[in-house]
Amino acid sequence: MDLSYTAAEEEFRxxxxxxxxxxxxxxxxxxxxxxxxxxxxxxQLRRDWERDKAMAGFAGIQWPTEFGGRGGTPxxxxxxxxxxxxxxxxxxxxxxxxxxxxxTVMAIGTDAQRKEIIGPLLRNEVIWCxxxxxxxxxxxxxxxxxxxxxxxxxFVVNGQKVxxxxxxxxxxxFTMVRTEPDSARHRGISMLLIDMHQPGxxxxxxKQMSGASEFGEVFFTDxxxxxxxxxxxxxxxxxxxxxxxxxxxxxxxxAQYTEFxxxxxxxxxxATRLGKDRDPVLRAKLARVLTDLECLRLxxxxxxxxxxxxxxxxxxxxxxxxxxxxxxxxxxxxxxxxLGEDATLDRLRLDDLDLDLRPLHAQAMWSRSVTxxxxxxxxxxxxxxxxxxxxxx
Numbered sequence: 001m002d003l004s005y006t007a008a009e010e011e012f013r014x015x016x017x018x019x020x021x022x023x024x025x026x027x028x029x030x031x032x033x034x035x036x037x038x039x040x041x042x043x044q045l046r047r048d049w050e051r052d053k054a055m056a057g058f059a060g061i062q063w064p065t066e067f068g069g070r071g072g073t074p075x076x077x078x079x080x081x082x083x084x085x086x087x088x089x090x091x092x093x094x095x096x097x098x099x100x101x102x103x104t105v106m107a108i109g110t111d112a113q114r115k116e117i118i119g120p121l122l123r124n125e126v127i128w129c130x131x132x133x134x135x136x137x138x139x140x141x142x143x144x145x146x147x148x149x150x151x152x153x154x155f156v157v158n159g160q161k162v163x164x165x166x167x168x169x170x171x172x173x174f175t176m177v178r179t180e181p182d183s184a185r186h187r188g189i190s191m192l193l194i195d196m197h198q199p200g201x202x203x204x205x206x207k208q209m210s211g212a213s214e215f216g217e218v219f220f221t222d223x224x225x226x227x228x229x230x231x232x233x234x235x236x237x238x239x240x241x242x243x244x245x246x247x248x249x250x251x252x253x254x255a256q257y258t259e260f261x262x263x264x265x266x267x268x269x270x271a272t273r274l275g276k277d278r279d280p281v282l283r284a285k286l287a288r289v290l291t292d293l294e295c296l297r298l299x300x301x302x303x304x305x306x307x308x309x310x311x312x313x314x315x316x317x318x319x320x321x322x323x324x325x326x327x328x329x330x331x332x333x334x335x336x337x338x339l340g341e342d343a344t345l346d347r348l349r350l351d352d353l354d355l356d357l358r359p360l361h362a363q364a365m366w367s368r369s370v371t372x373x374x375x376x377x378x379x380x381x382x383x384x385x386x387x388x389x390x391x392x393x
Contacts, residue, residue, distance in 0.1 A: 003301055009075040016058055016080060020087040023052065029088040032358040035346075039213060043169050046090040051124045060102075060122050067106055067118050074307045081255035085262070096165060097121045097128030101174050104244040108232050113193075129196070131161035131175025131218060132241075141176065141241065142185045146220065148177040148192060153227055155179060155192060157200075157220040163373075167203040167216025170196050174244075180235055189237035191244075193229040200224070210365045253300035256324040260331060261293055263363060267335050270360070273353060276338060285334045292327045299323055318375065318383040325370040326377060332367040335360065 005013070027033055034042055053059055054068075061077045063069020070076070092098060098121065105117050120126040137143040146159025157177055164173070173194050180188025196203065200223035205213035232240035268286065271277045303320060336343045339357075343364060348355040371377040385391040 005075050005079065006073075009073060009079055012072065012076050013079045013083060016083050017087070019053075019056055019058060020083060020089060023049070023056075024087055024089060028090065031356045032346075034090070035358040035362055039168075043093055047093045047124050047127075049090055050092060050094070054123050060098075063102070063122075064106070067102075067114070068122050074304060078254045078304050082258045085255050085258040093166070093169070094121060094124055094127055096130040097126075100130065100244045100247055101128055103247045104231065104240065107243065108240065110228075112228070113231065117193075126171045127166055127169050129164050129166050129170035129173040129218070131164055131173045131194075133161060133163045135160060135162050135217075142189070142238070144176055144178060144189070146175070146177050147181070148179040148190065148225065149181075150179070150227070151224075154224045155190075155227060155230075157192065157194065157223045157225055159220050160217060161220075162217045163206070163215050164203070164218050165215055167218055168205050168213060170203065172196055173218065174231065176237055176241060179237075183235075186238040188235050189241075190234050191231045191237040191240045192225045193231055194220075194223060194225050198223060208365075210362055253296055253303060253320045253324050256328070257293065257297045257300050260296070260324070260328055263360075264289060264293060264331055266360060267331065267338065270335075270355065270357075271338055273355065274338070274350075282334070282338060285337070289327065289331050289334060292323075292330065296323050296327055316388055318380040319388065321375055322377055322380040322384065325374075328370050329367050332364040335364055 037045070050059070057070060058080070060067065060069030061072040061080045062074065063071070065071040072080075102118050102121055105113055109117065117126075121128060131146075132141055132144075134144050134146065136145060144159075146157065146161065148155035148157045155177070159177070161173075161175060164170070167173075173196055175192055175194060176189055177192050178188055179190040183189070194201065196218070200221045202219045202221070203216045204219070206215045206217060207213050208215070227234070232243075264286075268277070271279075271282060271286075276282055299320065303316070339345075339348070342348055343361070346356075346358045346361055348357055375383075386393055
């Protein structure tokens with residue numbers, strides 16, 4: 001396991017760190033700043049900032065230079081992820097497009113698709129959503145019911161998608177549609193690239209318990225999609241989807257460790273200010289979380305080393321997802337126990353204490369979802385047991 005970065009990678013770190021320090025206003029890192037902004041204002045602020053970051057050369061770190069990236073190493077990408085967290089940089093507004101769609105288009109897209117999609121996506125000129133989940137399909141992507149019927153040079157699409165991130169801000173959606181009626185399971189599915197601003201496409205917000213509407217549901221009613229906007233081959237969308245999802249496998253967990261360690265320190269600070277830092281039961285639970293965090297850090301270094309050596313991690317990505325999601329959830333369960341019923345508050349005032357808990361409250365609520373999305377913990381355990389450890393089904 002290599003625990004070092006090259007001189008070129010450290011030079012990149014210094015350059016990135018200097019840019020972040022010069023371009024993140026002090027007010028942005030104050031507790032509660034982002035939580036206090038309306039969704040639309042927060043989104044636009046982050047969109048503009050991220051466009052400027054891309055224009056400065058700090059986007060698409062591992063993308064080939066021909067597509068507007070830096071052509072960087074896995075180590076540079078890991079440094080980028082860590083420094084963004086350390087600087088408390090705004091979260092990306094185009095996560096699914098950047099992480100999944102763009103690399104897929106680079107690999108199998110037509111020349112026209114590469115030209116139309118990659119540059120505008122990198123600069124946030126076009127915001128992309130992912131339309132995979134459906135109300136009746138759950139985690140079974142092959143059970144989708146949305147249909148696309150060929151009509152001349154177009155597909156006419158009818159159906160519904162749900163839990164669509166950025167649905168209310170999305171310009172386009174890459175989505176799975178059954179284009180061959182009565183086809184079996186994984187066959188007869190195509191991945192369509194659909195304009196969300198056209199007639200026949202309606203997005204409705206889904207309000208979360210935090211009050212935010214990061215997700216939405218999308219309805220297609222006779223929406224027309226040119227056949228040229230199929231990514232990959234018509235009827236071979238399952239293969240396209242598996243390629244698309246494979247691009248998360250290079251993630252090492254470095255950013256997650258960095259973020260969770262900062263959150264851990266913030267929880268400890270709250271415990272100290274409440275005078276509960278000497279509680280032996282609480283200390284034992286925090287020690288267990290810290291141990292798991294350090295295991296995640298070492299695992300992240302192992303994964304990064306393997307990626308830099310050109311190894312295909314494949315199903316070991318399930319181990320990374322399982323580790324960081326379970327560790328995150330354990331941390332916030334300790335936070336909930338620490339505050340008790342006060343964990344539901346945005347602000348805690350006790351005697352001479354005045355604690356702004358908005359960022360912690362938001363993270364605590366969000367943590368309930370991390371063992372579900374991106375593959376539930378049950379699914380990840382099955383994949384790890386069968387595909388990594390070789391256990392029987």
